[in-house]
Amino acid sequence: MIRIIKINKRELTIKKSYGEPNFNGQSILASNPWEYVELWLKRNNKDNEALFYWQQAKQFYEATESLPLTAAPLTAYYCFLNATKALLSVRNISFNKYHGVSGYRKPGDYHLENEIIKVKEEGIFPELCKYFGDLDTPKKEFTLKDLLRNLVYIHRAYCLTYTSETNKEIFIPINRIYFVQEKDSNVAWCCIEIDEKYTGADTERMLKNDFERDPNFDENFVVRSNSSFEWDGNKTMEDEKFITYHKEIRKNLQYIAGTSSRWYIKRNDIDESICLNSLSITFAAMHRLSELSRYNPLVLREHLDSEQNWLLSEFINSAPYQFIHEIASEITGEEFLVPRRGL
Numbered sequence: 001m002i003r004i005i006k007i008n009k010r011e012l013t014i015k016k017s018y019g020e021p022n023f024n025g026q027s028i029l030a031s032n033p034w035e036y037v038e039l040w041l042k043r044n045n046k047d048n049e050a051l052f053y054w055q056q057a058k059q060f061y062e063a064t065e066s067l068p069l070t071a072a073p074l075t076a077y078y079c080f081l082n083a084t085k086a087l088l089s090v091r092n093i094s095f096n097k098y099h100g101v102s103g104y105r106k107p108g109d110y111h112l113e114n115e116i117i118k119v120k121e122e123g124i125f126p127e128l129c130k131y132f133g134d135l136d137t138p139k140k141e142f143t144l145k146d147l148l149r150n151l152v153y154i155h156r157a158y159c160l161t162y163t164s165e166t167n168k169e170i171f172i173p174i175n176r177i178y179f180v181q182e183k184d185s186n187v188a189w190c191c192i193e194i195d196e197k198y199t200g201a202d203t204e205r206m207l208k209n210d211f212e213r214d215p216n217f218d219e220n221f222v223v224r225s226n227s228s229f230e231w232d233g234n235k236t237m238e239d240e241k242f243i244t245y246h247k248e249i250r251k252n253l254q255y256i257a258g259t260s261s262r263w264y265i266k267r268n269d270i271d272e273s274i275c276l277n278s279l280s281i282t283f284a285a286m287h288r289l290s291e292l293s294r295y296n297p298l299v300l301r302e303h304l305d306s307e308q309n310w311l312l313s314e315f316i317n318s319a320p321y322q323f324i325h326e327i328a329s330e331i332t333g334e335e336f337l338v339p340r341r342g343l
Contacts (some may be wrong), residue, residue, distance in 0.1 A: 002216050005179045005188065007234060012179045014190070016261070016329035016336075018132055018250050018277065019091065023237040027335040032093050033328035034058050038089040040332045041090070050089035050331075057082035059319055060220035070293060070300055076320050077290035080283050084128050088148045090331055094125055100125035103288040110302040112311075115292075117284045125283060132277040133247065142274060148315055150274045152254040152264045153322045157314040161307070170273055171254065171264040172198050172206065180216070180224075181231045188231035190249045192265065194221045206267045210252055225249055254278050257325035259338045279330070282323050285315065 005012040007024065015021030030036050034054075041051045060079035064072050080243055081099070088095050100123020119126065119140045129259040149158050152171045159168050173195040181188040191214055194203060199221035204213055207223055214224035229236075229245040236242050252268070255261045274281065289312075291299035304312055325336050 001183045001339055002180045003183055005181055010049075011216065012237075013334075014177045014250060014253060014263070015245070016255065016326070017333045018247060020333045021246065021331060022333040025334050027337045028332075029337055029339045031338060033325060033336050034061075035329055036336075037328045037336075040334075041086070045090055047089065050086040053082045053086040053089060054331075057086065057324075061324065064320055069304055069313060070297055072293075072316050073286055073289035073300070074293040074314065077283075077286045077322060079202075080286055080323055083123065083324060084124055084279075084283065087327055087331050088124070088127055088131070091131065093131060094122050095127045096122060099125035099287065100127070101284050101287050103291050105296075105299065108320075110299065110306050111309055112148065112303070113143045115288055115303075116208050117142045117144060117146035117147060117288050119284070125280070125287070128283060129276065129280050132280060133251070134276045134280060142284065144285055144288050146272060146274060147281050148311060149272060150266070150276070150281050151278060151315070152266070153256045153318055154311065154314045157311045161311040167270060168218060170267050170270070172203060172235075172267065174253075174263040174265060175220075177253075177263060179231070185226050186230040186232055189228040190225045190245075191217075191222050192224075192243060193217075194223060194265075196221065209269055211265075251275075251277075257322050257336070259340075261335075261337065279323060279326050282319050286319055 012023065015023060028036055037054060038051065041054060045051065045244075057079045058077045060082065064075040064079060067075060085095070098120070100120045102118050102120065104116050104118070106116060108114050119129075119142075139208055148154060149168070150170060151158075155171050162168055174192055175195055175328070176193040178191055179188055180191050192211065199213055204223070211223040211225055214222045216222075227245065227248065251329075252265055253263055255263045268275065276284075289300065292303070328334075328336055
């Protein structure tokens with residue numbers, strides 16, 4: 001027998017923040033996170049460097065909203081760069097002035113697989129990846145096409161752009177995430193209820209590296225993590241072992257920001273799945289587009305005039321909103337939701 005773990009009558013669940021999540025906090029309802037994070041930084045951060053970087057990120061964000069697609073990647077990237085500096089400053093992670101990522105174009109047609117992103121040894125991008133425990137793989141180069149494929153908020157656009165591509169689905173939608181505990185012991189684990197459209201043996205096969213079917217649930221399709229932790233009351237949430245366990249589960253998940261966050265499990269059983277956090281992937285992809293916008297705008301225009309136009313447009317338009325909501329949660333540890341507006 002098992003029981004669902006609850007804190008103050010609310011189910012304990014996965015948090016958006018990877019580094020320092022506030023498990024006791026309530027969702028922050030805000031049309032955008034700019035003002036709340038600024039207030040949080042003034043209250044919680046003695047060094048005003050992070051506040052300066054955050055304010056500058058906002059200025060670049062606002063500039064991006066008024067620019068055409070051929071110019072928007074440049075200011076969007078500098079928005080991401082400064083927001084990342086704010087995060088690293090808050091976490092007291094030292095970084096040098098270099099971006100830590102570069103790009104080049106392979107000879108050939110104007111295809112996204114010919115746009116290459118190269119990770120360097122030092123700089124802001126490697127520090128961001130280290131923060132999320134990424135870059136354990138020796139792979140240091142990625143195509144722009146593969147990076148975009150690994151972002152859930154534009155994944156539908158990717159699939160509809162590359163209709164003939166097989167095995168292109170990387171994300172599995174989730175209905176519910178919670179933690180359970182055996183009634184007669186302290187053993188606990190994470191359970192994830194899969195969307196009914198994705199239930200079955202194929203999903204079990206896709207997730208077998210990290211999850212397995214939980215036999216405690218009959219009515220719904222629920223998978224459980226292959227690892228467990230010890231639950232010993234509310235103070236467990238402050239325990240380093242539980243925080244590490246939360247990070248392990250969080251690595252496999254992405255969400256789409258909005259009025260209600262929609263969560264997805266990311267497959268890692270295929271080569272096309274990139275083991276980087278969504279913030280790192282978005283940062284690197286926008287950096288390459290910003291290089292094109294600045295140094296080769298005619299090449300960027302060719303990409304925007306190609307069959308990948310919709311995918312690129314969706315990324316350039318959606319990435320700033322998604323990135324800022326994600327990094328706001330990372331800086332503060334809080335959950336951000338956009339309030340619903342009446343008709």
